Amino acid sequence: MIHLTPIFLLTPAAAAAAALFLVVGAMLFQTGCCKKLWRRMEDWFHVYQFLKVPELNQNTHQNRLYRKVSLYLHSLPSMEDSNFANLVTGKKQNDIVLSLAPNQTIQDHFLGATLYWFNQPTDPNPTGTGNFILKIRKVDKRRILRPYLQHIHAVADEIEQQGKRELRLLMNSADEFGRWRSVPFTHPSTFDTIAMEPDLKNKVKSDLESFLRAKQYYHRLGRVWKRSFLLYGPSGTGKSSFVAAMANFLSYDVFDIDLNKIASDSDLKLLLLHTTPKSIVVIEDLDRFLAEKTARISASGILNFMDGLLTSCCAEERVMVFTMNTKEHVDPNFLRPGRVDVHIHFPLCDFSAFKTLANSYLGVKDHKLFPQVQEIFQNGASLSPAEIGELMIANRNSPSRAIKSVITALQTDGDGRGWGLIGRQAEDDEMDEPNGVVCGESLHTVKDLRRLYSFFRFRVTRKSSSSNASLPASPLR
């Protein structure tokens, strides 16, 4: 008889040692150093190809694929497994998002293949440019590269359409001409929070919606798919807040151009070239800049910029917004149709805007003091929404006191506008809710208000805007 001795027969001690070895091995594999070692070994046995997706292409234009890859990678569940990821705040409040740190790799799986993405910084500056490197086996490349890239496009587009895209606010830097610095755009302003004539608001919204759908239409006409808006009106009437509301409505990034940081026409051109589609390009206070007549940027430089001539070659889907306190002294050439498509006037507060503000700031739809407020408005008194908003915020614990402080400010429209009276008025009034802090807060707010909205300029602007009121109003055309 033949006895077969099993070769796997181990003594209990050897079995325990082997189990321990396996467990420790598995644990070590989970740590980064073993994974790296494993990847090196894989590299020996497989022939890989490396594909680079740079942030900027040869003409230093933004590479749109880079942004898509970035959106795609940040949506991958494997982001959580990466050895080192950055935790950053997201678009919504309390949102925390993982973002791939420089020099880190994450894995992705597609149609049975494993792919690796490496985030390679090319600039030591954290806000500088970078590359994504895709590592793919040569055998897989032939089979899956094309559908994989299509998949990335589709996922990124879906993320953008669902509004999950993180909006960015980009500002030009005075040190590096033609370069943008980016921060997350989290301004909470929406069309709902802007006090504005409802018809006008709806017209702007439908104008923007039809612009979004009009790609084919613009192309058929041989025009760049862009739309330009002029927002004009006195300080504190909501122009900047409106730009933020537009960005949130369209889900567009905001490129905010500070002309004072630009040295020449060519820098301005370069900045425009470095903007990306799906963005609002804003120049604030253009009237003031044109009045200064600086030698750094010529009128034709600004006109070319407004026409967006350069954008037609490579990118579109932009909205341009220019803000002004008044367009009275601006050369009409800057505002001709085609150059500026839509003019929107931002007036000082009227009774209807006051009611919108009272609703959003104080939660009050109606109040026994409203008829008095209405009468004062009818007599021609007015303040900017910013001023009224500040008075309401400062007295938010007592709607009655807030409305009385607005009444006082409207009645003393002009000198002092009742600022000094706010505290005194509050003492005289019956308090809706006892809160002793409000007077101090009011005074503090008023000081801030004076500084922020250059109090004395208001008076001048108001005079000029009341003379404007007789002009035929064509807020949206």
Ligand SMILES: Nc1ncnc2c1ncn2[C@@H]1O[C@H](COP(=O)(O)OP(=O)(O)OP(=O)(O)O)[C@@H](O)[C@H]1O
């Ligand atoms: N129409 C409005 N509806 C709601 N809030 C407004 C409105 N106008 C101004 N505000 C409030 O007042 C503040 C200042 O407004 P904003 O900065 O948008 O004014 P602006 O017109 O851009 O002023 P400036 O010409 O000085 O830049 C913001 O906090 C905003 O919330």
Ligand SMILES: [Mg+2]
């Ligand atoms: Mg502004």
